[in-house]
Amino acid sequence: MSKTPLLDTVTYPADFRGFDVAQLRQLADEVRTETIDAVSVTGGHLGAGLGVVELTVALHHVFETPRDILIWDVGHQCYPHKIVTGRRDRMRTIRQGGGLSGFTKRSESEYDPFGAAHASTSISAALGFCAARDQRGDDNKVVAVIGDGSMSAGMAYEAMNNAAETTRQLMVVLNDNDMSIAPPVGGMSAYLAKLVSGGAYQNFRRFGKQVVDHLPRPFRDAARKAEEYARGMVTGGTFFEELGFYYIGPIDGHDMETLVPILKNAAAIDDRPVLVHVVTQKGKGYGPAENSADKYHGVVKFDVVSGKQAKSISNAPSYTKVFGTELIKRAERDPRIVAITAAMPSGTGLDLFGQAFPKRTFDVGIAEQHAVTFAAGLAADGMRPFCAIYSTFLQRGYDQVVHDVAIQGLPVRFAMDRAGLVGADGATHAGSFDIGYMGALPGMVLMAAADEAELAAMIATACEIDDRPSAFRYPRGDGVGVEIPELAAPLEIGKGRIVREGTAVALLSFGTRLQETLKAADLLAARGVSATVADARFAKPLDEELILRLAREHEALVTIEEGAMGGFGAFVLQMLAEKGALDAGLKVRTMHLPDTFQDQDKPELMYAEAGLNAEHIAARALAALGIDRAAGAVRA
Ligand SMILES: Cc1ncc(C[n+]2csc(CCOP(=O)(O)OP(=O)(O)O)c2C)c(N)n1
Ligand SMILES: CC(=O)[C@@H](O)[C@H](O)COP(=O)(O)O
Numbered sequence: 001m002s003k004t005p006l007l008d009t010v011t012y013p014a015d016f017r018g019f020d021v022a023q024l025r026q027l028a029d030e031v032r033t034e035t036i037d038a039v040s041v042t043g044g045h046l047g048a049g050l051g052v053v054e055l056t057v058a059l060h061h062v063f064e065t066p067r068d069i070l071i072w073d074v075g076h077q078c079y080p081h082k083i084v085t086g087r088r089d090r091m092r093t094i095r096q097g098g099g100l101s102g103f104t105k106r107s108e109s110e111y112d113p114f115g116a117a118h119a120s121t122s123i124s125a126a127l128g129f130c131a132a133r134d135q136r137g138d139d140n141k142v143v144a145v146i147g148d149g150s151m152s153a154g155m156a157y158e159a160m161n162n163a164a165e166t167t168r169q170l171m172v173v174l175n176d177n178d179m180s181i182a183p184p185v186g187g188m189s190a191y192l193a194k195l196v197s198g199g200a201y202q203n204f205r206r207f208g209k210q211v212v213d214h215l216p217r218p219f220r221d222a223a224r225k226a227e228e229y230a231r232g233m234v235t236g237g238t239f240f241e242e243l244g245f246y247y248i249g250p251i252d253g254h255d256m257e258t259l260v261p262i263l264k265n266a267a268a269i270d271d272r273p274v275l276v277h278v279v280t281q282k283g284k285g286y287g288p289a290e291n292s293a294d295k296y297h298g299v300v301k302f303d304v305v306s307g308k309q310a311k312s313i314s315n316a317p318s319y320t321k322v323f324g325t326e327l328i329k330r331a332e333r334d335p336r337i338v339a340i341t342a343a344m345p346s347g348t349g350l351d352l353f354g355q356a357f358p359k360r361t362f363d364v365g366i367a368e369q370h371a372v373t374f375a376a377g378l379a380a381d382g383m384r385p386f387c388a389i390y391s392t393f394l395q396r397g398y399d400q401v402v403h404d405v406a407i408q409g410l411p412v413r414f415a416m417d418r419a420g421l422v423g424a425d426g427a428t429h430a431g432s433f434d435i436g437y438m439g440a441l442p443g444m445v446l447m448a449a450a451d452e453a454e455l456a457a458m459i460a461t462a463c464e465i466d467d468r469p470s471a472f473r474y475p476r477g478d479g480v481g482v483e484i485p486e487l488a489a490p491l492e493i494g495k496g497r498i499v500r501e502g503t504a505v506a507l508l509s510f511g512t513r514l515q516e517t518l519k520a521a522d523l524l525a526a527r528g529v530s531a532t533v534a535d536a537r538f539a540k541p542l543d544e545e546l547i548l549r550l551a552r553e554h555e556a557l558v559t560i561e562e563g564a565m566g567g568f569g570a571f572v573l574q575m576l577a578e579k580g581a582l583d584a585g586l587k588v589r590t591m592h593l594p595d596t597f598q599d600q601d602k603p604e605l606m607y608a609e610a611g612l613n614a615e616h617i618a619a620r621a622l623a624a625l626g627i628d629r630a631a632g633a634v635r636a
């Protein structure tokens with residue numbers, strides 16, 4: 001007996017466009033069941049999707065998707081959307097190699113008109129669609145669904161500011177569940193809470209809707225005008241009204257009875273953009289999620305009955321945990337140390353730091369641009385700020401790194417977590433570009449930890465750098481199990497280290513590819529080829545003395561990095577060329593991520609696909625030496 005008899009009859013939205021409210025409610029319940037069941041098998045983002053099940057069904061019921069455009073902000077809440085847009089049968093492949101993306105993705109479906117994953121892009125993208133349709137005289141609706149957390153990013157306001165003058169076709173659905181990954185922060189969150197708590201509005205709204213819906217058209221418009229002003233007075237939705245939006249809400253985002261008629265009414269408003277403020281509950285309908293502090297934002301496989309998540313076995317702490325605990329040690333000794341996160345306290349390990357130093361921890365919301373310049377202000381006024389932002393999300397604040405930090409030579413310390421390939425989150429979250437984009441900046445000190453002990457040493461090093469910006473990168477996941485000193489000693493800036501002496505080829509690693517590089521040296525030794533292994537530690541300033549020595553003493557030099565082209569290897573090549581070290585015929589190979597956006601898979605499989613594992617490194621060294629690898633143990 002199917003748990004989802006009605007959903008079993010649905011493949012696409014057209015299949016439920018004729019449903020009545022009772023059927024829509026049942027369909028939503030079944031979509032919720034299916035979402036929980038699928039994610040219990042795959043892991044992934046759960047809480048956000050559970051919170052928009054009714055909204056998803058109502059939106060696809062009211063709007064003629066895919067002709068009407070529906071854009072999800074971030075896209076982590078899109079699992080119910082994927083279930084009702086022809087992808088239910090592939091839901092258990094989500095975030096796996098060859099499987100569905102964990103976010104909306106254009107190449108995956110016509111129901112995904114715009115890809116997402118980084119927050120706060122939906123209104124801008126939707127405006128683009130509106131402008132294109134305006135050009136064609138196409139009056140299909142364009143809907144952007146954006147969360148309250150994602151409304152803390154400046155980009156959302158840039159778009160809303162622009163919307164007022166440029167479109168009548170846009171509907172913004174503000175999905176307000178009073179959660180980001182952590183509880184939301186900032187003035188907008190407080191404002192929304194005030195709107196929602198305006199209990200008087202809830203009653204007025206219910207009455208207002210009933211009256212308005214039953215008036216003949218000419219009166220309806222007048223009544224709507226009256227309602228609008230009354231609403232403005234009662235609820236203060238005027239912030240959005242002042243931006244030129246027709247504000248409707250807050251309404252219960254789980255009540256199909258309310259959602260459907262109001263979305264229909266809102267869709268009929270064609271003289272200005274509309275903002276529908278829906279109130280939802282992250283994790284709705286699944287006890288373990290509802291009762292969890294993070295509402296099961298991101299989960300691994302779990303038991304549906306108990307909600308118990310599978311435990312990962314590891315003999316080493318995560319790099320994130322090492323960062324959080326090491327920074328606490330430093331902050332205990334130095335009151336100038338403060339920490340900044342852009343809505344990612346748990347992801348960056350600053351939740352630990354925040355428990356220890358609540359007054360020295362700043363969660364600025366999803367606002368990386370602001371986070372960087374805020375940190376610059378702190379540094380300018382004598383503090384030692386650690387700005388902890390995933391490599392991929394730091395891209396959002398790059399101009400601020402250049403303009404507000406580097407040009408002024410301000411000692412902001414950037415803790416760039418999730419450097420390199422991240423696995424299930426795929427291309428949008430890969431930390432591929434920070435070596436190039438940070439290493440290009442004059443004065444920047446750029447480090448990459450080869451293991452967790454090195455990370456501790458780099459944190460110690462960054463603490464002492466007060467005359468310029470510094471950055472250190474480290475990957476998602478667990479360390480390699482090396483001993484971390486109680487108090488790591490700072491490194492000498494711009495100095496790498498020889499890890500293993502050899503003669504024929506030098507393998508120069510930057511970051512955690514060091515483990516694979518050491519394995520490559522073993523493979524080469526089995527072929528009678530002696531390899532030196534060096535850990536660069538710094539991409540800027542380069543250890544020129546060490547690299548020139550490696551160039552002088554070896555026939556070939558291979559650089560290895562967990563970053564895109566134009567990074568560490570490029571810096572080394574440029575330096576060697578400038579110093580004339582290539583003139584003597586040194587054979588140099590630079591190994592980096594491929595010049596493609598790699599889809600999600602397990603990180604180790606993605607690195608194999610990228611050609612950055614031990615076999616690949618050994619093969620590249622043999623090729624550089626002109627040794628035919630076919631004759632021996634190395635296969636790659
Ligand atoms: C630019 C950027 N910064 C940080 C993140 C990490 N992130 C993913 S979802 C999320 C919270 C989003 O909150 P909200 O928009 O309210 O959506 P909800 O999860 O509550 O549905 C954050 C911070 C991101 N995806 N993009
Ligand atoms: C949707 C989003 O951007 C975050 O939830 C991100 O997926 C977190 O990544 P980690 O799981 O690496 O912390």
Ligand SMILES: [Mg+2]
Pocket residue numbers: 147148149150175176177178179180
């Ligand atoms: Mg939210």
